[in-house]
Amino acid sequence: ENKPAWWKEAIVYQIYPRSFQDSNEDGIGDLRGIISRLDYVKSLGVNVIWLNPICASPNDDNGYDISDYRQIMGDFGTMEDFDLLLKEIHARNMRLVLDLVVNHSSDEHPWFREARTSRSNAYYSYYHWWPVEQGRPPLRLSFFDEKGDAWRYNPRTKSYYLHYFSRKQPDLNWENPKVRQEMYAMMKFWLEKGIDGFRMDSISYISKDIDFPEIDQTQYPGIFEYYAQGPRLHEYLHEMNRTVWSKYDIMTVGEGSGETADQLALFVEPDREELNMLYGFGPAQVRNTTKPDSPYTGIPYSLIALKKMFTLWDQAVGKGWPSIYLGNHDQPRMLSRFGNDSAEYREISAKMLATFLLTMRGTPYWYAGDEIGMSNIKFKCIEDYNDINTKNLYKQIEEKGGNISAFLEEQKQIARDNARTPFQWDKSLYAGFSAVKPWLKVNPDYGQVNVEVQEKAPLSVLNYFRKLVKIRQSYTTLIYGKYVLLDPANKKVYAYLREKEREKFLITLNFSPKTAYITPGMDLRKARMILSNYEERKEKNVCRRIKLRPYEANIWKWE
Ligand code: TEU
Ligand code: CA
Numbered sequence: 001e002n003k004p005a006w007w008k009e010a011i012v013y014q015i016y017p018r019s020f021q022d023s024n025e026d027g028i029g030d031l032r033g034i035i036s037r038l039d040y041v042k043s044l045g046v047n048v049i050w051l052n053p054i055c056a057s058p059n060d061d062n063g064y065d066i067s068d069y070r071q072i073m074g075d076f077g078t079m080e081d082f083d084l085l086l087k088e089i090h091a092r093n094m095r096l097v098l099d100l101v102v103n104h105s106s107d108e109h110p111w112f113r114e115a116r117t118s119r120s121n122a123y124y125s126y127y128h129w130w131p132v133e134q135g136r137p138p139l140r141l142s143f144f145d146e147k148g149d150a151w152r153y154n155p156r157t158k159s160y161y162l163h164y165f166s167r168k169q170p171d172l173n174w175e176n177p178k179v180r181q182e183m184y185a186m187m188k189f190w191l192e193k194g195i196d197g198f199r200m201d202s203i204s205y206i207s208k209d210i211d212f213p214e215i216d217q218t219q220y221p222g223i224f225e226y227y228a229q230g231p232r233l234h235e236y237l238h239e240m241n242r243t244v245w246s247k248y249d250i251m252t253v254g255e256g257s258g259e260t261a262d263q264l265a266l267f268v269e270p271d272r273e274e275l276n277m278l279y280g281f282g283p284a285q286v287r288n289t290t291k292p293d294s295p296y297t298g299i300p301y302s303l304i305a306l307k308k309m310f311t312l313w314d315q316a317v318g319k320g321w322p323s324i325y326l327g328n329h330d331q332p333r334m335l336s337r338f339g340n341d342s343a344e345y346r347e348i349s350a351k352m353l354a355t356f357l358l359t360m361r362g363t364p365y366w367y368a369g370d371e372i373g374m375s376n377i378k379f380k381c382i383e384d385y386n387d388i389n390t391k392n393l394y395k396q397i398e399e400k401g402g403n404i405s406a407f408l409e410e411q412k413q414i415a416r417d418n419a420r421t422p423f424q425w426d427k428s429l430y431a432g433f434s435a436v437k438p439w440l441k442v443n444p445d446y447g448q449v450n451v452e453v454q455e456k457a458p459l460s461v462l463n464y465f466r467k468l469v470k471i472r473q474s475y476t477t478l479i480y481g482k483y484v485l486l487d488p489a490n491k492k493v494y495a496y497l498r499e500k501e502r503e504k505f506l507i508t509l510n511f512s513p514k515t516a517y518i519t520p521g522m523d524l525r526k527a528r529m530i531l532s533n534y535e536e537r538k539e540k541n542v543c544r545r546i547k548l549r550p551y552e553a554n555i556w557k558w559e
Contacts, residue, residue, distance in 0.1 A: 268320025322362030
C-alpha cells in the first residue's frame with residue numbers, strides 16, 4: 001500500500017513561462033505575468049505548478065540551455081520577481097516545482113567558456129571531450145544539431161565536445177565529482193528558497209558509457225543504451241536523494257528518455273531512495289501499432305496500443321507511483337493528437353481526454369491551455385516556427401534535398417511549437433497574452449477558444465475541467481484505487497475500473513467520432529452516472545451494455 005503524500009494527491013499544472021502571460025509588453029511571457037494569473041490557476045483546483053526553465057539562458061532551446069543556474073532569465077524578470085511568485089503561490093496553498101536542467105549547460109556558461117580554452121583548464125573535465133589524436137569520435141547523433149553530429153570540434157583544445165542536444169548545449173560530465181557537488185549546492189540554493197520540488201530534465205542522460213563504444217545495433221538494438229541510462233545512473237540518483245532531496249519535503253520527477261516499462265521500478269520504488277516519479281516517454285509516443293514501447297514515428301496512434309501502454313506502466317511502477325500525461329511542451333496539443341480538433345468534436349473530445357487524465361491512478365500532469373481545449377496551430381511555413389528542433393531538421397532536409405513539403409505536413413502534427421503558442425485569455429488582439437506582437441503567433445481560433453468566453457459558459461471545457469478536479473479530490477479511490485482495464489481489444493472504447501475497499505468506479509471513454517459500445521461484464525443496475533461530458537445523459541435501463549456517442553465520457557459509481 002502506498003503511503004499518502006501530497007504529491008500523490010496533487011494535480012500538476014505545467015506552465016510554459018514564455019507563453020503564459022506577458023506583463024511588460026515585450027511579447028514574451030514572464031514571472032510577473034504568471035503572478036497576475038495565479039487566481040485563475042487557483043480557480044482550476046490544481047495545486048502544484050511546474051514551470052519550464054526560468055534560469056539565465058541565451059535561449060538557444062528556450063531555457064534548456066542555462067548560462068547561470070542562480071539567476072533568473074532576463075526575459076522573465078528578476079530574482080525579486082521570483083521570490084514574489086513563490087510567496088504568492090504559497091499564499092494560495094499551492095506549490096512550485098522547477099525544471100532542473102543538469103545533463104547539459106549552455107556553451108555560454110562560465111564553466112564551458114573556461115573549459116574550451118585549454119585541456120589543462122580546471123573546468124575542462126566538467127564536460128565530455130574526444131581528443132583528435134584518437135581520430136574521429138564514434139558516431140553519436142544530436143537531437144538538435146543542424147548537421148546532425150553530437151560531437152563538435154573545438155580548435156583551441158584540439159578536441160570534440162559532446163552535445164546530445166544543440167551545439168550550444170554541451171553535456172556535463174557527471175563522472176567528475178566536482179560537477180555533482182556544484183549541482184547539489186545549486187539544488188540546495190533553490191530548495192532553501194522554499195520551492196517544492198524538481199522536474200529533472202533528460203535525467204537518464206547524465207550517466208553514459210564514457211568509453212563511447214562504436215554503436216553496434218546487433219548487440220544493443222535500443223539506441224538509448226549508448227546515449228543514456230549509463231552504468232552509474234542509479235548511483236547518481238541515489239546520491240542526489242541522500243545528499244539533497246531527502247532533507248526536504250519535496251517531490252521529484254525525472255523525465256525519462258526511452259525507458260522501457262521493465263526499467264521503471266528501478267527509478268521509483270521508495271526503498272531504492274531515488275525519484276518519486278518518472279515521467280516516461282512511453283504514453284506520449286504511442287503510435288499506430290499494438291506493440292508497446294516501440295519508437296515514435298508520428299500519428300495516427302492506436303487506442304489499443306495506448307491502453308496497453310498505460311496499463312503496462314501502471315503495473316511496472318511496482319511499489320512506486322505513476323505519472324499521467326498526454327501532452328507537454330515537447331509534444332503536440334493532446335486535443336489534436338488524441339482527441340479531435342474539428343469544430344464539431346473539439347469541445348466534447350477535450351472533455352473526454354480530461355476525464356481520462358483525472359481518473360487514472362497516479363499524479364496527472366496537466367499542460368496549461370488544455371483546459372480550454374487549445375489545439376495545434378499547424379504552421380504552414382518554416383518562418384513561423386521558433387523551435388530549434390523543427391528549424392534544424394528543416395535545414396538537414398534542405399541540405400539532403402529531401403521532401404520539404406512532406407516534412408512541413410508532418411510538423412503540423414508533431415512540432416513542439418504547436419503546444420507553445422501564447423495562452424488564450426480573451427478575444428482581444430493577441431488573446432490577452434500581450435499588448436504587442438508575441439514571440440510566437442497566437443492560434444487563430446482564439447476568438448472562441450479562450451478563458452473569458454468559457455468562464456461564462458456553464459458547459460464549457462473549462463468548467464467541465466473544474467468539475468472533474470472536484471470529483472477527483474472528493475474520492476480518494478480515484479487517486480489511490482486499483483486500476484483495472486476492461487475489454488482491452490475494444491478499438492474505440494477505453495474503459496476501466498477504479499476500486500478501493502467498497503468503493504467502485506467505472507470510467508467509459510469513447511475515443512472515436514463514431515457510436516461505440518462497451519460491455520464491461522458486470523451488472524450496472526446499481527451504478528449511477530456521476531459525470532458525463534454530454535449534457536443529456538442516457539443512463540436509463542443500462543444493464544450490461546453501454547452505448548457511447550462520439551467521444552462520450554462517463555464516470556459511473558456504484559451506490
Ligand atoms: O527533452 C528531452 C528529449 O529527449 C527531447 O529530445 C525530446 O525528445 C524532443 O523534444 C522531441 O523532439 C527535454 C526537454 O523537455 C526539452 O524541451 C529540451 O529541449 C531537451 O530536454 C533538452 O534540454
Ligand atoms: Ca514580458
